[in-house]
Amino acid sequence: IEQLQVRDSLRMYNSLVERCFTDCVDSFKRKTLDKQEETCVRRCAEKFLKHSMRVGLRFAELNQGAPTPD
Amino acid sequence: IEQLQVRDSLRMYNSLVERCFTDCVDSFKRKTLDKQEETCVRRCAEKFLKHSMRVGLRFAELNQGAPTPD
């Protein structure tokens, strides 16, 4: 439950945006995202969410003293 | 108003100091700032403030759904 809250938190949202923006947007010749940047942001965000869910699961297991996968 | 508070916030002050220190001070042979470092810090701080005011304006426009300059 705690991990779920953390994952859904606004702080996570902010740091996801910052990371995906930093990694995907480097050109400022236009004021709108081009197709490539948008795709990059989508993938980045999806990967980050999957990543953070996985981290949340492992973290919960460790908090409960469960054995970790090798 | 919100943006003004943000801009004036102590957190902004702290991050301005950290950024300008990191970018401008690299030598630790003396314990006082030399002239060049001081100039660099002044410019950095002024640029950062102008920057953050501009960001605040644009941010406020977007929050109100205004069109952005191209």
Added chain:
Amino acid sequence: IEQLQVRDSLRMYNSLVERCFTDCVDSFKRKTLDKQEETCVRRCAEKFLKHSMRVGLRFAELNQGAPTPD
């Protein structure tokens, strides 16, 4: 006293862990720390604590307007 609280704070603990992990652990072929990584983490943590105690002392002196060592 203030500095002591800061030094002991959980936030300091977190940032110490993050720094020493980032600097010392780079291989993820195993799920346990090897001897070298463990040694690195120990030294890193001890250095960081000594460092932060020293910073705390100097910071306190400056807060009280004391002259700083040259």
Added chain:
Amino acid sequence: MAEKEMEYRVEMFNKLTHTCFQKCVESKYKDSELNMGENSCIDRCVAKYWQVTNLVGVLLGNNRPM
């Protein structure tokens, strides 16, 4: 809740400011003015950051506009 939302916006503004400064302002600090190139970079950076925020918000299932 409203307080958390407010804190979130402050944090977002700080991250945005930090990131766009990094991306747009040259770190040699040769003078204390923002030049034209920096200014238009900043405007576009803010606009794009905003779009990324909205795009991510949609992916996360936020239905209120950010």
Added chain:
Amino acid sequence: MAEKEMEYRVEMFNKLTHTCFQKCVESKYKDSELNMGENSCIDRCVAKYWQVTNLVGVLLGNNRPM
């Protein structure tokens, strides 16, 4: 105190997430799935981060397990 402890855990989780993403996930984002290599890297990264947290806790004289 319990609240501070909670806040500490949230912060720890966020740092851990951030650091392991940096260490394990390639930043080209060629697709939106985590591949097998990334997944096992993440698991080991979390496990090692945990160990570092405990190791540092012992050095700091924490007697409760983290």
Added chain:
Amino acid sequence: MAEKEMEYRVEMFNKLTHTCFQKCVESKYKDSELNMGENSCIDRCVAKYWQVTNLVGVLLGNNRPM
């Protein structure tokens, strides 16, 4: 207000500690002592950080020191 001020000082102390560690302490960690060079670098780093804080404070129109 006093609480915010306090929080600000804690944050400042943390940033200062982080930054001076980065600037002064070699990250190979060959041993667990700070050597003489690192120690004097730390002292000067703190002193200069302090000066930058004051300098910026003046620019921002703070009339209280620090």
